[in-house]
Amino acid sequence: MNVQDEAVRTARISALKASRTLTCLFMASCTEAGGDHINSTAAFDGTTSSTTAQQDSALPVSSLMASLGLNEWLKYILLGFVVEIARRQLYNLEAWFTSFFFVTAEIPADDDCYDWLLVWLSKQPAIKNARKKIFSTSKDRRSLAILPEEGDHWCDAKSRRLFSLPSVFETYSLWYRHRLVRVRRVALPRPGYYDREAMELRVLAWGQELLNELLLEAKKDYLSSFEDKICVYVAIPSSSDWIPLATRPKRPIQSIILDSDIQDMVLEDVQEFMRSKAWYTDRGIPFRRGYLLHGSPGSGKTSLIHSIAGELGLNVFLISLSARGMDDTKLAELIAYLPERCITLMEDIDAAFLHGVSRDGVDGMVSTQAQSHSGGAPSPQGQAQAHAPAPTPNGDSDSDDYSGKVTLSGLLNALDGIGAQEGRILFATTNRYAALDPALCRPGRMDMHVEFRHASRRQGEELFKRFFMVGTNSSSAESARQGERQGFQAGNKDARVSRPEDPVSYSVSEASSSEVTLIDVDVAAEHWPAKQSSVGLPQLSAEEINDLAIRFAESIPEREVSMATLQGFLMMHKRSPVDAAYKVGAYVEDLLASSRPDIVSSGAVVSKVESRT
Numbered sequence: 111m112n113v114q115d116e117a118v119r120t121a122r123i124s125a126l127k128a129s130r131t132l133t134c135l136f137m138a139s140c141t142e143a144g145g146d147h148i149n150s151t152a153a154f155d156g157t158t159s160s161t162t163a164q165q166d167s168a169l170p171v172s173s174l175m176a177s178l179g180l181n182e183w184l185k186y187i188l189l190g191f192v193v194e195i196a197r198r199q200l201y202n203l204e205a206w207f208t209s210f211f212f213v214t215a216e217i218p219a220d221d222d223c224y225d226w227l228l229v230w231l232s233k234q235p236a237i238k239n240a241r242k243k244i245f246s247t248s249k250d251r252r253s254l255a256i257l258p259e260e261g262d263h264w265c266d267a268k269s270r271r272l273f274s275l276p277s278v279f280e281t282y283s284l285w286y287r288h289r290l291v292r293v294r295r296v297a298l299p300r301p302g303y304y305d306r307e308a309m310e311l312r313v314l315a316w317g318q319e320l321l322n323e324l325l326l327e328a329k330k331d332y333l334s335s336f337e338d339k340i341c342v343y344v345a346i347p348s349s350s351d352w353i354p355l356a357t358r359p360k361r362p363i364q365s366i367i368l369d370s371d372i373q374d375m376v377l378e379d380v381q382e383f384m385r386s387k388a389w390y391t392d393r394g395i396p397f398r399r400g401y402l403l404h405g406s407p408g409s410g411k412t413s414l415i416h417s418i419a420g421e422l423g424l425n426v427f428l429i430s431l432s433a434r435g436m437d438d439t440k441l442a443e444l445i446a447y448l449p450e451r452c453i454t455l456m457e458d459i460d461a462a463f464l465h466g467v468s469r470d471g472v473d474g475m476v477s478t479q480a481q482s483h484s485g486g487a488p489s490p491q492g493q494a495q496a497h498a499p500a501p502t503p504n505g506d507s508d509s510d511d512y513s514g515k516v517t518l519s520g521l522l523n524a525l526d527g528i529g530a531q532e533g534r535i536l537f538a539t540t541n542r543y544a545a546l547d548p549a550l551c552r553p554g555r556m557d558m559h560v561e562f563r564h565a566s567r568r569q570g571e572e573l574f575k576r577f578f579m580v581g582t583n584s585s586s587a588e589s590a591r592q593g594e595r596q597g598f599q600a601g602n603k604d605a606r607v608s609r610p611e612d613p614v615s616y617s618v619s620e621a622s623s624s625e626v627t628l629i630d631v632d633v634a635a636e637h638w639p640a641k642q643s644s645v646g647l648p649q650l651s652a653e654e655i656n657d658l659a660i661r662f663a664e665s666i667p668e669r670e671v672s673m674a675t676l677q678g679f680l681m682m683h684k685r686s687p688v689d690a691a692y693k694v695g696a697y698v699e700d701l702l703a704s705s706r707p708d709i710v711s712s713g714a715v716v717s718k719v720e721s722r723t
């Protein structure tokens with residue numbers, strides 16, 4: 111035998127020794143509990159030096175089992191089998207019992223129904239008093255629906271609400287209409303993806319009715335929390351998601367003071383659109399409608415959208431094209447994830463493009479002209495340039511500051527491309543109508559253009575009445591207001607609405623311009639001595655307020671100041687309508703003299719409307 115063979119043999123024997131020692135240790139530790147301790151290590155020890163592999167295999171099996179105490183082991187293994195089989199049978203029995211006696215629903219977390227249930231559950235005593243639950247103050251859409259309750263010290267106007275939610279994987283039992291309901295939040299496995307959160311709801315009942323009733327009750331409960339509110343959602347480009355931003359009380363449409371009842375016209379148009387799905391489908395016309403509100407700042411564009419959302423019970427989904435991280439893909443995704451019934455709002459739609467990004471990659475103003483001749487197709491060169499970092503007003507390329515990378519073609523595709531959402535109601539606002547690309551404004555994208563101008567005298571008068579007549583305890587107040595309103599509607603046609611598909615522009619004639627005579631404020635104070643009051647509203651009748659409103663309207667120049675400016679002025683004199691009526695003239699004169707750009711009328715907007723319609 112050579113040295114190599116000897117080394118192999120030694121290695122084999124060592125390996126065998128080691129494995130036996132391990133086996134003996136394992137067996138000894140396992141059989142110790144049965145009291146049959148076997149010191150097999152010693153037995154093996156005596157043989158290790160002289161035994162070989164062939165001798166080991168010759169050991170009788172029965173004596174090996176006995177020496178290892180395997181008989182005891184078999185008992186335990188069998189017992190384990192029996193316990194496991196019993197457990198499985200019990201599980202099957204429970205599953206059978208549940209499916210037989212309970213109606214079960216699984217509701218994924220991304221479904222609206224999930225929110226209804228979570229809010230409903232958070233109000234159930236079984237959850238409120240549960241020993242294990244989740245406390246939350248998060249500002250998500252559920253929390254927006256949970257109203258403060260009496261004696262709820264957590265829920266003041268400023269602090270976030272504290273509410274309890276069912277804990278994950280915990281099963282809660284509660285009673286609904288004398289029937290047992292079992293609820294738990296579960297994770298539904300999704301192959302190759304994260305688990306999906308869901309709610310498992312089991313109702314002890316034969317039919318579906320009780321479950322349906324529960325869900326309907328939860329839905330009603332949830333929606334009633336928003337009855338007098340609209341919910342505003344904001345787009346988060348980084349996650350292509352929508353998160354609730356706030357709830358806002360509904361604003362009555364009558365509180366928007368516009369000439370010629372534009373607000374009613376727009377509202378009716380939206381209502382008609384919402385009723386006309388079949389009409390659009392029958393004619394193969396994409397079921398979308400866009401409204402472009404343009405004109406002076408502070409003239410009521412946002413307020414009108416707010417009111418319309420409230421009147422129609424729609425939530426508002428706010429998209430900022432120049433938000434950090436927003437690009438064409440995110441925009442398309444965000445628009446695709448919009449719910450079917452909602453208002454999509456793009457405020458200051460010109461803002462993203464005034465950074466210099468446009469379909470042709472040049473300044474939006476210039477491209478407006480170029481585009482009108484190009485027929486609307488994006489050029490590859492233009493697209494490439496449009497993706498490049500936008501130049502800042504001083505001409506630098508500023509990729510850090512300017513984070514929005516939405517191109518015009520990206521926006522156009524999102525609005526009515528192949529992946530565009532059906533049934534969408536889009537409202538866009540701008541103060542720079544002239545800067546918009548005609549392709550963006552064409553029918554199909556923006557179907558109705560509404561121009562907002564600075565306040566007319568009639569608007570000023572109406573604003574004054576609404577401001578001071580609220581709470582006037584006179585039956586004549588409302589009738590006077592009604593009468594005024596009718597006169598206002600019938601007499602004034604100084605507003606413009608245009609529909610691109612309809613070349614006829616609604617409107618236009620100038621409001622009668624009455625002479626403005628400024629009266630000395632001291633004279634006014636003499637005229638209204640008993641009415642001046644520094645605390646609370648003076649007790650004025652509706653007729654007196656009407657007179658002051660006329661006075662107020664006569665003192666402001668036609669179409670020179672915004673409604674927001676007038677409202678701001680009235681706020682300064684909210685306890686003194688007399689002062690407000692007699693001091694407004696001087697106030698406006700001062701403002702105009704200082705030529706603040708936000709209050710000076712712009713004639714350019716008006717001419718653009720005419721050229722476009």
Ligand SMILES: Nc1ncnc2c1ncn2[C@@H]1O[C@H](COP(=O)(O)OP(=O)(O)OP(=O)(O)O)[C@@H](O)[C@H]1O
Binds near residue numbers: 409410412541674
């Ligand atoms: N036509 C109006 N009727 C009633 N209130 C108005 C009107 N216009 C403006 N206001 C008041 O002025 C304020 C500003 O109005 P709003 O934000 O709707 O103007 P806007 O046209 O959207 O302004 P911007 O273009 O600057 O966003 C609001 O508080 C609103 O109540």
